[in-house]
Amino acid sequence: MTDRVTVHVHEGVADVRLNRPDKLNALDIATFEALAEAGDALAAAPSVRAVVLSGEGRAFCAGLDFANFAAMAGDGPSGGPGTGNGGSGGQRSKRLSSDITDREPGRITNLAQQAVHTWHELPQPVIAAVHGHALGGGFQIALGADIRIVAPDAKLSILEIRWGLVPDMTGTAALIRLVGEDVAKELTFTGRMVTGDEAVRLGLATRTAGDPRAAALELAREIAGxxxxxxxxxxxxxxxxxxxxxxxxxxxxxxxxxxxxxxxxxxxxxxxxxxxxxxxxxxxxx
The missing domain is CATH 1.10.12 (Lyase 2-enoyl-coa Hydratase; Chain  A, domain 2)
Structure with missing residues (x-):
């Protein structure tokens, strides 16, 4: 793992936090790798009974690091939210330098998808605590959790259509499961922003809380018991x-x-x- 994601375990609850607050926890390849590695580590930790997934600072996750997106705009068919130039030096990761249809070894996902799917396949329940913005890939990470507790004024969007793209981090499957075909299509086709309150009404989130992380930790402790x-x-x-x-x-x-x-x-x-x-x-x- 890198400093992109922090994990602290206390009394059976793993507190996992996206840790790029200066960038609103925007996603780069190092973050994808850190999320996938965190999931692998927690899956192998029998003393962990529940997981809370949240973001440091003012947002859960603002989506793809825009600098990375701008750099890959001309990459052709391999470009997309799950690919591109990553890391502090702006060098393309060897893991994502080939076609994004390539799967991670032994998995059904590519690296960006695994950063989301890892929470779905984790044996322990995962609760996402969402505040501020959860956009594009950031929203898809939240959709990978079993339960989502959101701030009433949180802003969530399947934003990929803004860039002429589609959700590519397992979001299409999650949306259909959660809200049905018509709502999934409306949100995907328009990229419109929804608040935490509307997200609950639509079925995208479980419930709202003024302090989503505190509420998620409380629920996780209950589950851990x-x-x-x-x-x-x-x-x-x-x-x-x-x-x-x-x-x-x-x-x-x-x-x-x-x-x-x-x-x-x-x-x-x-x-x-x-x-x-x-x-x-x-x-x-x-």
Whole structure:
């Protein structure tokens, strides 16, 4: 990881922060790499039970670093929000110097997509806390979370159409899941700005809070107090259902997950703690 993203873990909650406040946390290749690496590290950390994703300074993320975008404007078919010149020296990253249809090794994504998809595939729940601006790729990062808590006056936009482009960081799939085809198309075709309040009404966000990060941390601590086995199983099942698996397969997977949980140490501890009127003492997954 680089200083583009900071990660602090306390009592089972990982506080992940985009850390480029002087640039409104604008995205460059170093940030994509740092986000993907942070996701990999958290996936391998069994003591982490919930994740909060937010941005330092005045914004969640203002989208692609405009200096990078201007530099790549003439790059031809390889250009796009997920590519271009990155890093403080303005040198093109070797990882993104080829066609953006190239996938990261062993993944279904390119690097920019993985900076978003990593939060969807993380076994732990991820809560995005959004304030200020979340534009273009920045908005797509928030869409990768399981839950979004936004400031009422936050400004969010699928902004790629302004540059004659399309959302290319997994946003097309997330939008359809969250708001349906017609609203997804309207937002994508127009690039119009929506407030946090409207985002909740449309289904883009879960709820508003005056201090989204504080609310997200509170929710994360609540989730971290539940059985981590059950939480992870629930996320797997809900992700599968949202991705449109067949009903028969979904119902069978529910049964398999329940069978694995039933009688397990953490499940037994949840029952004992409830009847003994005490806080449960769960064991982290192996």
């Amino acid at each position: 539940k059985s981590p086995d059950a939480i992870r199983a629930a996320k797997r099942l809900l992700n599968r259902a949202a991705e449109g698996g067949d009903l028969a397969g979904q119902y069978l997977e529910e049964s398999r997950e329940l069978g694995a949980l039933r009688g397990s140490p953490n499940q037994a501890e949840a029952v004992r703690a409830y009847f003994e009127k005490r806080e449960p003492a769960f064991t982290d997954p192996a």
